[in-house]
Amino acid sequence: MTLINRPPVAATPPILAQRAEATPSQRGFLRENPSIPWFLGLLTIFTLTVSVLSEGLGIGALSTSMVKILGMTLCLCLIAIAMDVVWGYCGILSLGHFAFFGLGGYAIGMWLMYARTEIVIRDSLAGAVLPPTEAELSEAVAAQIFGVVGSSELPLIWSFAHSLPAQLALVVAVPGLLALIFGWLAFRSRVTGVYLSILTQAMTLALALYLFQNDTGLRGNNGLSGLQNIPGLLDVPQAVLAVWFLWASALALGLGYLLFAWIVSGKFGSVIRAIRDNEARVRFLGYNVEGYKLFVFTLTAIVAAIAGALYYPQAGIINPAELAPIASIYLAVWVAIGGRGRLYGAVIGAAAVSLLSSWLTGGGAPNIEIGAFRLLWSDWWLVFLGLGFVAVTLFFPKGIGGLFDKLVRKQP
Secondary structure, three states: OOOOOOOOOOOOOOHHHHHHHHHHHHHHHHHOOHHHHHHHHHHHHHHHHHHHHOOOOOOOOHHHHHHHHHHHHHHHHHHHHHHHHHHHHHOOOOHHHHHHHHHHHHHHHHHHHHHHHHHHHHHHOOOOOOOOOOOHHHHHHHHHHHHHHHOOOOOHHHHOOHHHHHHHHHHHHHHHHHHHHHHHHHHHHHOOOHHHHHHHHHHHHHHHHHOOHHHHHOOOOEEEOOOOOOOOOOOOHHHHHHHHHHHHHHHHHHHHHHHHHHHOOOOOHHHHHHHHHHHHHHHOOOOOHHHHHHHHHHHHHHHHHHHHHHHHHOOEOOOHHOOOOHHHHHHHHHHHOOOOOOOOEEEEEHHHHHHHHHHHHHOOOOOOOHHHHHHHHHHHHHHHHHHHHHHHHHHOOHHHHHHHHHHHHOOO
């Protein structure tokens, strides 16, 4: 008998083999993702509770500034989920996603600032003998907005600033196109690991430095301000607007959670996990690795931009400092502390760190004085955040979400 030596068959990545046993459609989407009803239920309870306690629509137990902080925190949770998908599930440590967040804020901020300025100028010229022409009105708006940087002309990039639908389209189109071009160039060159992280950080730094210049058309380091004044709703109190934005932020977070839970629970999720674990083997099995990575990178950039478009009208101002690389590093720290590879872990990390930061640096926490030593939380907060990140990395590599998994016996 002659024995025939057959070439070894490449092993399927464990994550793909496990998913081959049963698809989410066979087991049920909600059964595959038990965190979804819990998350949406808690998010609904939180939103309703804040609304009842707010000054605008409730009993006034929560100040308008606190409602805005909570609404902005929900936006940060949304970008944290996007970061978790691109890093925790796909293995791409992007240090540039906050740049997309800022671009979304700039896109909607241009309309907010233009439309509000136009209303103010129209009101001031309402008593004029001859009404101003559209050209004169545009010139007056440009002089009002760009006088701070020594200009009186409307830059080309503000051509659609008068149109809300156009600017909403740009919220998605500009960050999405930037992510698509950058990702295509990086992934087709098979740049991975720390080199890709450095490239994303360099992209963010270059964009921030560019926006600091006055001739960019975005008012340089002055940024865009007065974004909390919503055109057409100037008579609505800020207390009510804060609750409305809270609702919008909660809705965006809930839809974002559902979207990404659906993406990572199916075959697509199995493939991107396998890419994270062993990219070369997934490519050998015939999958278009670059296509998967490009899709994830672009989609998460768009979601980050949407989160930014909701965040900055609540913050009231945006400037190039918001796009600094350190912001994207903070984002990675939030996801790591919350638990990488768990959507709810990203939410826990972003909410916990951002709210704790607001409390410690906003004067909520009392400073500690021991003899001649005085601990100022505003000075030491980042030190403790760094120590916390190191401690979580060393002792709880799965983050807070991993501890939660052990408590509910989801994982050994």
